Amino acid sequence: MHRTGDLYGHFQTLEQQKETATLGMWIFLVTEVLFFGGLFLAYTINRSAFSTAFGIGSNTLDITLGAGNTVVLIMSSLTMAMAVWSAQVGKKKWVSIFLIATLVLGTVFLGVKAVEYKQKYDHHLIPGSGFDMRYRSAHPTAADDPKEMALEKEEVEKAFEKDPDINAHSQLYFSLYFGMTGLHALHMIIGAGLLVWLIKGSFAGRFTPQYNTPVEVVGLYWHFVDIVWIYLFPLLYLIDRHR
Amino acid sequence: MLGTYVTVRAAFVDLGKMNIVLALGIATIKATLVVLYFMHARYSPKRTQLVIVCSVFWLAIMLALTLTDYTTRSHETQPGVSHLARPGASHPFRV
Numbered sequence: 001m002h003r004t005g006d007l008y009g010h011f012q013t014l015e016q017q018k019e020t021a022t023l024g025m026w027i028f029l030v031t032e033v034l035f036f037g038g039l040f041l042a043y044t045i046n047r048s049a050f051s052t053a054f055g056i057g058s059n060t061l062d063i064t065l066g067a068g069n070t071v072v073l074i075m076s077s078l079t080m081a082m083a084v085w086s087a088q089v090g091k092k093k094w095v096s097i098f099l100i101a102t103l104v105l106g107t108v109f110l111g112v113k114a115v116e117y118k119q120k121y122d123h124h125l126i127p128g129s130g131f132d133m134r135y136r137s138a139h140p141t142a143a144d145d146p147k148e149m150a151l152e153k154e155e156v157e158k159a160f161e162k163d164p165d166i167n168a169h170s171q172l173y174f175s176l177y178f179g180m181t182g183l184h185a186l187h188m189i190i191g192a193g194l195l196v197w198l199i200k201g202s203f204a205g206r207f208t209p210q211y212n213t214p215v216e217v218v219g220l221y222w223h224f225v226d227i228v229w230i231y232l233f234p235l236l237y238l239i240d241r242h243r
Numbered sequence: 244m245l246g247t248y249v250t251v252r253a254a255f256v257d258l259g260k261m262n263i264v265l266a267l268g269i270a271t272i273k274a275t276l277v278v279l280y281f282m283h284a285r286y287s288p289k290r291t292q293l294v295i296v297c298s299v300f301w302l303a304i305m306l307a308l309t310l311t312d313y314t315t316r317s318h319e320t321q322p323g324v325s326h327l328a329r330p331g332a333s334h335p336f337r338v
Contacts, residue, residue, distance in 0.1 A: 027294060029298070030298040033298045033299075033302055034298075037306065038305070045309075045313050077277060081280070227278070230270050230274050231267075231274065234269070235267075
């Protein structure tokens with residue numbers, strides 16, 4: 001393809017080329033909005049149908065880890081925005097620094113997510129034949145606070161009274177939980193791969209005030225993934241927290 | 244950017260007694276700030292802004308029409324639902 005510097009032959013100016021690239025990314029994000037939108041829709045319908053099961057399922061999630069992860073991800077969006085800004089004003093060293101910070105925060109998020117998944121595995125809360133809402137309170141470990149466990153047991157028993165099929169219905173909650181957070185995590189992993197590619201480019205000094213489209217476009221993607229989490233967090237973690 | 248910090252703080256303070264409307268309201272404020280400032284939507288060309296508005300509009304159509312259907316129609320004969328309920332249990336969507 002014919003190319004002059006960073007300008008491809010079918011564009012008149014770098015400005016036009018950049019606007020085209022960001023518009024293309026936005027259109028991709030529209031498809032992503034509808035993609036995740038379908039899952040949010042499935043979530044809404046099932047939550048309204050099985051509110052007790054969704055409430056009790058949501059209460060098994062660790063709110064500290066979830067809220068902490070929200071802050072980590074919003075911070076990573078901030079560092080990503082700073083990286084884009086640094087590229088636009090030509091602070092090459094800072095582009096690398098902010099991109100690395102974004103990658104580190106993204107990795108922390110994924111690590112915490114892995115810890116949360118492991119907890120659900122230990123507590124028999126993976127949908128399937130081993131699934132049992134009663135398992136956790138029936139098998140306390142040494143690290144568990146007995147008072148907390150007694151409360152949880154009471155809560156689970158109350159839920160069984162209200163809805164005898166709680167084990168079937170809360171599996172719906174956990175299927176959606178793993179489906180939605182898993183898909184979100186997959187987007188994060190892809191984003192982390194893109195960040196590694198950008199960091200390599202920034203070390204080579206690729207991004208200048210005239211040409212920084214890759215940083216800008218990956219930034220859009222990263223912020224979108226952040227927005228998905230902004231909605232996932234209250235919907236999955238905060239269904240029934242007031243007692 | 245400062246606004247994002249503030250809404251995160253607000254989300255923390257409200258934890259525990261937050262209802263769904265407030266939770267989604269705060270989430271929407273946060274998301275809007277991210278779109279406007281982090282994603283530069285405020286300083287983007289008109290056609291990019293049009294794409295963003297269209298995206299929200301189509302999402303609204305999908306949610307509104309599907310929920311209209313689910314909340315007004317009886318699902319007694321819906322396959323794939325009944326096996327979750329015990330025999331004789333009433334389906335939550337039945338009006």
